[in-house]
Amino acid sequence: MSESGLSARRIRSLAKRFGTPLYAYDFDALDRRARTLRAALAPRFDLFYAVKANPSLAILKLFAARGLGADVASRGELSLALRAGFAPERIVMTGPAKSDADLALAVRSGILGINVEGEHELDRLDRIVRGRRERFAVQLRLNPDSGLGEARAIIGGAGATKFGLDLRTAERILRNRRNWPSLEFSGFQVFQASNVLDARRLLENVRRVLELAVSLARRFDIALRTIDFGGGLGVPYSAGDRPLDLARFSRGLQSVSARIAATPELTGSHLIFEPGRWLVAEAGIYVARVVEVKSTRGRRHVLVDGGIHHLTRPALLGSPHPVRIVMKNGTAGVVRTFSIGGPLCTSLDLLADCARDRLPGPGDLVVLGNAGAYGYTESMPLFLSHEWPAEIGLRGPRAERLRTAPTVTQLQRAQRAPEILIRARPPSRRN
Secondary structure, eight states, X not given: OOTTXXXXXXXXXXXXXXXXXXXXXXXXXXXXHHHHHHHHSOTTEEEEXXXXXXXXXXXXXXXXXXXXXXXXXXXXXXXXXXXXXXXXXXXXXXXXXXXHHHHHHHHHHTOXXXXXXXXXXXXXXXXXXXXXXXXXXXXXXXXXXXXXOOSSOSSSOSSSOSSSBOHHHHHHHHHTGGGSTTEEEEEEEOOOOSXXXXXXXXXXXXXXXXXXXXXXXXXXXXXXXXXEOOOOBOOOOSTTOOOOOHHHHHHHHHHHHHHHHTOGGGTTOEEEEOOOHHHHGGXXXXXXXXXXXXXXXXXXXXXXXOOTTXXXXXXXXXXXXXXXEEOTTSOOOOOEEEEEEOSSSSTTOEEEEEEESSOOOTTOEEEESSOSSSSGXXXXXXGGGOOOOEEEEEETTEEEEOOOOOOHHHHHHTOOOOHHHHHOOOOOOOO
16 A cells, blocks of 8 residues: 555554554555456456465455456465355466375365476375366476576575476476376466566566477477466565556567467467465555654664564565654654664564654554555564454445454463473483
């Protein structure tokens, strides 16, 4: 959610009603993002929302109702996607180290396909599918030598990563695919970078993946049912970042579509993008309340009631989020420098460094933008046993709670301390 997305009065009202810290997602903005991205894609391309970006049930139900598919990475995400209303044939599963339980639920549910990461996964999946009347569709996740790169690989990444198959291994699998008779090898997936803001690089990747998929299909006589380009569509976090040029991306995809129409191997292929961040990041904010302000060795510290146990990304990537200060009296200025830190007993608990013409005080609110993706569910809320943040959905003037977070008391009640472990004495030592 952009800094101007909500008025200071509205933010203060949410904080008063729901308490802090809190996450808030603007469903009008989510709707706009989904419509905008669908309109930008050429007709041959489809959108499957990457559930990992934000698996809030309400957000999933919205995207399912708007006709998007879902990309899931576990049986938990798959169960949630089905509950949200995604049709099984509109779901793909991606991710390393899938368990037998993950694979079994995907097979039972009849999803569109699984992006397979290795030979052992093929062995296990073939055993699970064996005995069914129909073969199960799989796509090979490829990790070619060339491709998109990023300053710090978080999802995917070029080179020798844990994700997918190098081309030599993929070719060996395709030559020997009769070893997995219960599986239908129906396509490929390549996902190599996250948060890409350069439309040109994204389009180059689309062309490269198409060429690779067609080449492999011709060499090994594969009917290309699905080609999955992954996600990677980025949003700006830093002040110097420029937004993704969606118009340029759209024009490029129109050009690619003409080439697709002239390629027999791509007739009828399902061409998928898996955006997550682009759809939800800018629709969300994280709000915390200032508890204390102090100076140490000439450095000012604004300490708030939330931190990296709720929003881990600043510490994980060293990457800033847009920051807005909402003062109690309704004024906020933009040149005093200060850091914003949380309540955790670690120096890593730093949310931002700021410069403003007014220093916040206790009771003021700190608002971090672009928090709709990889926020709530990428957090580590058990650290130091603080309360979990509220999660709120907004639609026009309405605000609704989306999740009932467990209290610290409830979490502690779930723990056990068996007496046999406490009372038993260690065995005596004998000479």
